[in-house]
Amino acid sequence: MGIIGSHAGHGTLVHVKCASTCRFVQVFLCVLLLGTLVCGEPRRSAAKPIREAAEYKVKAAYLYNFLMFVTWQETASKTLSICIIGDDPFRDYFSEVEGKPVKATDRHLVINRMHSGKTISDCIVRCHVLFISASEQERFADMVKKLDHAPVLTVSDAEGFLESGGMIRLLSQGGKLRWEINQTAVKRSGLKVSSLLYQSALRVVNRP
Amino acid sequence: MLHYKTRPAGRILRPVWLALTTLMLISGGAHAARKDASIFDLAFEEILDIHIMTASKKPEDLFTSPASATVLTAEDIRRSGATSIPEVLRMVPGVEVARINTGSWAVSIRGFNNEHANKLLVMIDGRSTYNPLFAGTRWDVHDVMLEDVDRIEVIRGPGGTLWGSNAVNGIINIITKNSRDTQGVLATGGVGSHEQEFGALRYGGTVGRSAHYRVYAKYFNRDDTPSKTFSDDADDHDHLQGGFRLDWRIDDANSLTLQGDVFSGHVGRNGWKISRRTLAFQDFTEHFATRGGNLLGRWSRSFSETSDMTLQIYYSREVHKERLLKETINTTDIDFQHRFRPFKSHEIVWGLNYRYSNDHTDGTLVLFLDPEDRDLQLYSGFIQDTITLVPERLSVILGIKAEHNKYTDMEYQPNIRIAWTPNTENTLWASVSRAVRIPSRVERNGINNIAAWPFMLSKNKNDIKSERVVAYECGYRFRPAPNFLLDLSLFYNRYSNYRSQTNIPAFFVAEPVPHIELAKFYDNDMDGETYGLDISATWDVSSDWRLFAGYSFIDIHMHNATSSQHNQREGRSPENQVYLRSYLNLPGNVELDIILKYTDNLTHVKIHSYTRLDVRLGWHISRQWELSIVGQNLIDSGHVEYVNRAGSRSNEIERRLYTKLIWRY
Numbered sequence: 001m002g003i004i005g006s007h008a009g010h011g012t013l014v015h016v017k018c019a020s021t022c023r024f025v026q027v028f029l030c031v032l033l034l035g036t037l038v039c040g041e042p043r044r045s046a047a048k049p050i051r052e053a054a055e056y057k058v059k060a061a062y063l064y065n066f067l068m069f070v071t072w073q074e075t076a077s078k079t080l081s082i083c084i085i086g087d088d089p090f091r092d093y094f095s096e097v098e099g100k101p102v103k104a105t106d107r108h109l110v111i112n113r114m115h116s117g118k119t120i121s122d123c124i125v126r127c128h129v130l131f132i133s134a135s136e137q138e139r140f141a142d143m144v145k146k147l148d149h150a151p152v153l154t155v156s157d158a159e160g161f162l163e164s165g166g167m168i169r170l171l172s173q174g175g176k177l178r179w180e181i182n183q184t185a186v187k188r189s190g191l192k193v194s195s196l197l198y199q200s201a202l203r204v205v206n207r208p
Numbered sequence: 209m210l211h212y213k214t215r216p217a218g219r220i221l222r223p224v225w226l227a228l229t230t231l232m233l234i235s236g237g238a239h240a241a242r243k244d245a246s247i248f249d250l251a252f253e254e255i256l257d258i259h260i261m262t263a264s265k266k267p268e269d270l271f272t273s274p275a276s277a278t279v280l281t282a283e284d285i286r287r288s289g290a291t292s293i294p295e296v297l298r299m300v301p302g303v304e305v306a307r308i309n310t311g312s313w314a315v316s317i318r319g320f321n322n323e324h325a326n327k328l329l330v331m332i333d334g335r336s337t338y339n340p341l342f343a344g345t346r347w348d349v350h351d352v353m354l355e356d357v358d359r360i361e362v363i364r365g366p367g368g369t370l371w372g373s374n375a376v377n378g379i380i381n382i383i384t385k386n387s388r389d390t391q392g393v394l395a396t397g398g399v400g401s402h403e404q405e406f407g408a409l410r411y412g413g414t415v416g417r418s419a420h421y422r423v424y425a426k427y428f429n430r431d432d433t434p435s436k437t438f439s440d441d442a443d444d445h446d447h448l449q450g451g452f453r454l455d456w457r458i459d460d461a462n463s464l465t466l467q468g469d470v471f472s473g474h475v476g477r478n479g480w481k482i483s484r485r486t487l488a489f490q491d492f493t494e495h496f497a498t499r500g501g502n503l504l505g506r507w508s509r510s511f512s513e514t515s516d517m518t519l520q521i522y523y524s525r526e527v528h529k530e531r532l533l534k535e536t537i538n539t540t541d542i543d544f545q546h547r548f549r550p551f552k553s554h555e556i557v558w559g560l561n562y563r564y565s566n567d568h569t570d571g572t573l574v575l576f577l578d579p580e581d582r583d584l585q586l587y588s589g590f591i592q593d594t595i596t597l598v599p600e601r602l603s604v605i606l607g608i609k610a611e612h613n614k615y616t617d618m619e620y621q622p623n624i625r626i627a628w629t630p631n632t633e634n635t636l637w638a639s640v641s642r643a644v645r646i647p648s649r650v651e652r653n654g655i656n657n658i659a660a661w662p663f664m665l666s667k668n669k670n671d672i673k674s675e676r677v678v679a680y681e682c683g684y685r686f687r688p689a690p691n692f693l694l695d696l697s698l699f700y701n702r703y704s705n706y707r708s709q710t711n712i713p714a715f716f717v718a719e720p721v722p723h724i725e726l727a728k729f730y731d732n733d734m735d736g737e738t739y740g741l742d743i744s745a746t747w748d749v750s751s752d753w754r755l756f757a758g759y760s761f762i763d764i765h766m767h768n769a770t771s772s773q774h775n776q777r778e779g780r781s782p783e784n785q786v787y788l789r790s791y792l793n794l795p796g797n798v799e800l801d802i803i804l805k806y807t808d809n810l811t812h813v814k815i816h817s818y819t820r821l822d823v824r825l826g827w828h829i830s831r832q833w834e835l836s837i838v839g840q841n842l843i844d845s846g847h848v849e850y851v852n853r854a855g856s857r858s859n860e861i862e863r864r865l866y867t868k869l870i871w872r873y
Contacts, residue, residue, distance in 0.1 A: 052259045052690065053247055061247045061255050069252075097248045175259045199391055200256070203457060204417040 058177045059170055060093040063129055063155060064109075066168070067102050069194035070153050072128055081110040081126055085143075086133030088113050120146040132156040132166070140164035144185070151191055162207055171202070178202045251831060256389070257282075274605060274625035274637035276302070276364040276683055276697035276742060282385070285354055287791050287801045289824035289838035291403055291428070291866075293382065294347050296354070298820070299789055299803055301758035302364045302378075302742040304781050306807075306815075306850035309859035310402075310430045311348040311445035311475040314850045317364050317378030318699065319738050319764050319781045321810075323852055327376035327645055327675075329367070333384055333467065334543070335504055335522050338374050340565055340584055341535055341577075343648035348475045349498045349526055351449055353408050353424050355394055355870075358385040364742060365699060366679045368621030368643030369607040372561065372588055376643045376677050377701070384467075387412055387420040387455045393873040400838075400866020404429045419456035425449070432476060433859040434846065442493040443859060447473035463508050470501035479532055482573040482657055487721070492531070499527040514549040533577070534570040539563065558591040567649065575656040577649060584649075586613050602628050615652060616674045619644045638682040644674040651707070651730055672730045678702045691748035698741045706734035706777070708769040734773065736766035744787070758787035779812025799826035799836075810850070818847045834870040839863070 053061075067080050080102050084090060094111045102109050112126055120143060123130055130152050132143065137158050144154060144165040157170040162182040167189070169180045180203040186193050198204055247255065270279055278300050290296040294313040298305045304321045306314045316325035326343035329336065332352060337345045360382050367375040390412040397407035408426035415421060427448045432441040451469030458464060474495045483490050502524035510516040520543045527536045545559035563586040569577045592607030608622040623641030630636075651672050683697035710729045717725045740762035747755045764778040786806040794800055801824040809817040821843045826836040841847075846860035 057247055058255065058258055061250070064248055065252045065255065096246055103248070176256065177258070178256075196252075198417070199414055200388065202388075203460075 056089045057093050060090050066129055068104055069197050071192035072151055079110045080107045080128050081112055082129045083112040083114055083127035084131045085114045086136040124150040127152050129153045134158040162205055182207050271685055272627055272629050272635050274627035278362045280360040300362045301744045302760045307861050308850045309433055309443040313347045319762050321781045328378050329371055329375040330380045332382045334520055341649045353426050356384045356390055358383050365681050366641040366643035369609045369623045373644055373646045376645045387422040387453045390422045395871045398866055398868030402431045402864040403866045404431050421454040423452045435859050442476040442478055444476045461510050465506040468503040473498040494531050497529045500525045517546040519544050533575050536568045539565040553596040555594040560589045562587045573657055577653045584614050613646050615647050633687055635685040640680055642678050644676050646674050647672045673705055673732045675706050676704050693746045696743045700739045702737050704735045705732035708734040734766050734769045738764045752793040754791040756789040760785040775812045782808035784808040797828040813851045819843050832872055837867045839865050
C-alpha cells in the first residue's frame with residue numbers, strides 16, 4: 001500500500017500541499033473504484049437508504065405492511081387484497097408486488113380498484129384492507145357504517161376520517177408519514193391488530 | 209526511501225485511475241438509470257424513516273432558506289463511524305474540528321478556532337452549552353447518545369437575531385429524536401484501540417396511549433494519546449451518562465416534553481502549575497472529575513396551522529474539578545416563543561428569554577478569578593417578520609434581538625435576509641447581519657500568571673467590551689434532479705472591537721512576595737475582516753450509493769495590534785479544507801463508508817496540513833444485529849491537530865480501530 005503509507009517530509013510548503021492533495025484524491029478514487037467494481041451488480045439489501053419517496057409510494061408501502069400487522073379470522077383465502085375506492089392516487093406503485101406472495105405469508109397480493117358506485121357488500125367480500133380516497137369524503141360515514149362489524153381494515157388520508165368511524169388515518173408530520181388509529185372502530189370489526197400499530201401511532205382515539 | 213518509492217507509483221497510477229474514474233462515472237450513470245430499489249422490501253421501521261417528497265416539506269425548507277446551512281441526518285451520523293459530537297462535525301463543510309487530546313477539541317466555524325472557541329453557539333435540544341466562564345463549549349462534558357440524535361443542523365454565519373449573543377460565526381443545533389421514534393430496546397457495545405470500551409443501552413416504551421418515553425445509559429473509556437511535550441501520557445477520559453425523555457401529546461393542540469441527563473467523568477490532563485513553595489513552574493498529571501446534569505421541560509401549543517407557541521424551561525449544571533481552576537456553573541433559562549400570521553403575507557415570530565447563571569470557582573496561582581463567585585443575568589426579546597413578496601418565489605426576513613447583559617448592558621443584533629426561488633431547481637439568497645460576542649468571566653475577572661517568580665501576575669482589565677461582527681453573505685443552491693444538490697455560500701465578515709492585548713512595562717511590587725509585575729490587559733483595539741466560501745455537492749448516484757464533496761476556504765486579516773497578535777488570530781484556522789464522503793451499500797447487507805478530509809496547516813501554532821481517512825464497514829447480520837468495524841485516521845500513524853500555544857501540550861492523534869455491535873429489539 002505504497003500510496004497510503006508514506007508520510008515523509010516534502011520540500012516546500014507548496015509541494016506538501018500538492019503532494020498530499022494528489023494522494024488524497026488518488027486514495028479516495030481508488031477505494032471508491034474498488035467499491036464500484038465489487039458491487040458491479042448490486043443486489044437488494046434490507047438496509048437500503050431510501051431517504052425520500054413520493055407521498056403515495058410511502059402510503060402504498062404502509063398499506064402493504066398493514067397486511068402483516070393484522071390477523072383476519074378466515075384463513076381459507078389464498079389471497080390478501082387491498083382495495084382502493086374512489087380516485088386512485090397510487091399510479092402503478094403496487095405493480096411490483098401485485099400478484100406476488102405477501103412478505104412473511106404465502107398468500108398472494110390482489111389490488112382491487114373499485115368505482116365509488118360499488119356496493120359495500122362487495123368490499124366486505126373482496127377486501128382485507130380498504131383505502132378510501134379523499135374523493136369519497138362525503139360518503140365516509142355512510143360507508144363505514146355499512147362496513148360495521150366487517151373484518152375490513154379501513155384506511156384513509158382524509159381529514160375527519162376517524163371522526164366518521166374510520167380505523168386508520170394516514171397523515172404527514174415533520175416530513176414523515178404517520179398515522180392515527182381509532183381503537184373503538186378496530187375492536188368493533190373483530191380484527192386482531194398488532195400492538196405496534198397502537199404504540200407507534202401519533203394518536204389513539206376512541207370514536208364510536 | 210518510502211517517499212522515493214511512492215511518487216513514481218502515483219505517476220503510474222494516474223492514467224489508470226483516470227480511466228477507471230471514467231468507468232466509475234459510466235457505471236454510476238447506469239446505476240442512476242436503474243429503477244429505484246423496492247420500498248416494499250424494507251422493514252416497517254425503515255419505512256417510518258422515509259421523508260415524503262412534496263413541495264413544502266422540510267428538505268425544501270432547507271433548500272429555500274436564506275442562510276448557509278447543512279443538516280446531518282441520523283443516517284449520516286450512524287455511517288460516519290464517529291463516536292462523539294465533535295468527531296461527527298468533522299464532515300461538515302466550514303466547520304473546523306481539531307482534536308487537541310483525548311478529552312478536548314477545538315471546534316469553530318469561519319475562523320478563530322481555539323479550545324475555547326468563543327464565536328460558536330452549540331445547542332442540544334434547545335439547551336445552550338455555552339460556558340460563561342471560558343466562553344465556548346467544553347466538549348469533555350457535552351455528550352448525547354448518538355443513536356438517539358434525529359439530526360444536527362449546522363448554520364454557518366451569524367444567528368444572533370434568533371439565538372442571541374455568541375452565535376457570531378455559527379450555530380450547531382443538536383436535536384434528539386422524539387421518544388415515539390425510539391421505542392424498544394437498543395444495546396450497543398464495542399472495543400477498540402483508542403475507544404477502549406464503550407457501550408450504551410436504551411429502552412423506549414409507552415405510558416397510556418399518548419405518551420412515549422425512553423431511558424438510556426452510556427459509558428466510554430478512551431485511551432490516552434502520545435504527547436510530545438510531557439513524558440507521561442495521561443489524557444485518558446472516561447464518562448458515564450444516563451438520561452430520559454418523555455413526550456406526551458396531551459391533545460391535538462398541546463404537547464409536553466420532559467427530558468434530562470446526568471453524567472460523571474474523569475478527564476486526564478497534563479498541565480503546568482506554580483509551586484507554592486518555590487514559586488517555579490512544574491508540570492503535573494491529573495485526572496480531574498467532571499459532573500453535571502440538566503432537566504428541561506417544553507410545552508408546545510398550536511392554535512392553528514399558522515400559529516403556535518412554545519414555553520421552555522431548563523436547568524443545567526456543569527462541574528469541572530480541574531486543578532488549575534475548579535468551576536461549578538448553574539444555569540436556569542426560561543424561553544418563550546410565539547409564531548402567528550397577522551396578514552396573509554407576514555409571518556411573525558417573537559420571543560422572550562431570561563437566563564440566570566451563577567458560578568463558583570476555586571483557582572490557583574496560575575489562574576484565578578476575582579471575585580471567585582458571580583451571578584449573571586441575561587434577558588432578551590426578539591421579533592422577526594418573514595414577508596412573502598411573491599408566494600413561493602420571493603421572501604424577505606427582517607428581525608432584531610435586544611439583549612441585556614451585566615457586562616455591556618444592551619446589545620442589538622439585527623438581520624435582513626432575502627431569498628429568491630425562481631423555480632424548484634434554483635435558490636439565490638443574500639443577507640446582512642450583525643452579531644456580538646459578550647465577554648467571558650475569565651476575560652473580565654481572570655488573573656493568570658504567565659511566568660514564574662520573580663516575574664509574576666498578569667491582570668485582565670475588567671472593562672473589556674463585546675466583540676462585534678457585521679456579516680455580508682450570499683449563496684446559491686442548485687438542484688437539477690432530486691438526487692443532486694449543489695450548495696454554495698460566500699461570506700465577508702467585518703469584525704470590530706475585537707479582543708486585543710496590551711502589555712504594560714514591568715514594575716516592582718513588594719506584596720505579598722517581592723516580585724516584578726508583568727501586567728497585560730485585554731482591550732478591544734483590534735479589528736479585521738474575513739472572507740471565504742463553502743461549496744458542497746451531494747449526489748445520490750443510486751439508491752445504494754451516496755457521494756458528497758465539499759470545499760471550504762477562509763482568509764483572515766486583522767489590524768491595529770501588534771503583529772504577533774495578528775498571527776495568533778489569523779493562524780489558528782485552516783485556510784483550505786476538502787471533504788469527500790462515500791456511503792455505499794454492498795451485496796449481503798454490507799455497508800462501506802469512506803470519509804476523506806484534508807485540513808490545511810495552521811501557521812501560528814505550526815501544525816502541518818494533514819489528510820484523514822476514515823473507513824467504516826458495517827454488516828446488518830439480521831433485523832436485530834448490526835456489526836461494524838471502523839478505522840480512523842488510516843493514512844498516517846499519527847499527527848498533531850492542534851495545540852493551544854506554539855510548543856505547548858501537543859498530543860498526537862493516532863491511527864485507530866474499533867469494532868461495534870448493535871442489537872435492536
